[in-house]
Amino acid sequence: GEDVEQSLFLSVREGDSSVINCTYTDSSSTYLYWYKQEPGAGLQLLTYIFSNMDMKQDQRLTVLLNKKDKHLSLRIADTQTGDSAIYFCAESPNTGNQFYFGTGTSLTVIP
Amino acid sequence: KAGVTQTPRYLIKTRGQQVTLSCSPISGHRSVSWYQQTPGQGLQFLFEYFSETQRNKGNFPGRFSGRQFSNSRSEMNVSTLELGDSALYLCASSLGISVEKLFFGSGTQLSVL
Numbered sequence: 001g002e003d004v005e006q007s008l009f010l011s012v013r014e015g016d017s018s019v020i021n022c023t024y025t026d027s028s029s030t031y032l033y034w035y036k037q038e039p040g041a042g043l044q045l046l047t048y049i050f051s052n053m054d055m056k057q058d059q060r061l062t063v064l065l066n067k068k069d070k071h072l073s074l075r076i077a078d079t080q081t082g083d084s085a086i087y088f089c090a091e092s093p094n095t096g097n098q099f100y101f102g103t104g105t106s107l108t109v110i111p
Numbered sequence: 112k113a114g115v116t117q118t119p120r121y122l123i124k125t126r127g128q129q130v131t132l133s134c135s136p137i138s139g140h141r142s143v144s145w146y147q148q149t150p151g152q153g154l155q156f157l158f159e160y161f162s163e164t165q166r167n168k169g170n171f172p173g174r175f176s177g178r179q180f181s182n183s184r185s186e187m188n189v190s191t192l193e194l195g196d197s198a199l200y201l202c203a204s205s206l207g208i209s210v211e212k213l214f215f216g217s218g219t220q221l222s223v224l
Contacts, residue, residue, distance in 0.1 A: 042215035
């Protein structure tokens with residue numbers, strides 16, 4: 001199967017920027033995604049980027065994609081305590097309608 | 112527009128029993144996928160249905176099965192439960208033929224004792 005990797009933990013101070021990194025394996029993926037999971041909840045689609053783009057900005061969220069290195073990052077500007085959650089990156093190769101998720105990065109925002 | 116609805120929210124079963132979980136997708140969505148989430152293995156794909164047909168299946172034993180009805184609602188069944196089946200089971204729906212964006216329900220937390 002695919003191997004999508006993320007660091008497990010990230011801790012930032014409220015008001016700082018957070019950067020969550022991800023490496024993926026399948027260059028055929030048309031889209032790459034970021035999901036957020038709060039305790040006891042399902043996954044919420046935060047944003048996604050088309051594979052022929054380098055960057056996408058959506059309010060406080062900026063997604064950067066480096067296709068050559070198969071590296072995806074999510075930057076959260078002005079991080080708030082409500083951003084504390086687990087963040088998953090995901091890829092969806094062009095076959096099988098199956099998503100491959102990373103291990104998740106637990107973001108803790110310190111007031 | 113209502114989101115993806117999963118029932119029940121919590122289940123406690125004992126080894127050897129079977130369980131059925133239900134998922135109602137977002138109105139108009141025709142694809143339903145199921146994922147298992149555990150602390151050790153993360154999110155793993157179980158299967159995906161579109162128009163009542165299973166299009167893809169993950170690497171799970173035959174004890175795990177599913178189906179989709181004509182109204183796009185889906186059920187998954189796990190027979191002969193094992194302790195290792197304890198997990199959060201997540202259902203996700205997507206609009207159509209190609210699964211471009213997945214929208215998840217809150218999940219069913221299954222505990223096997």
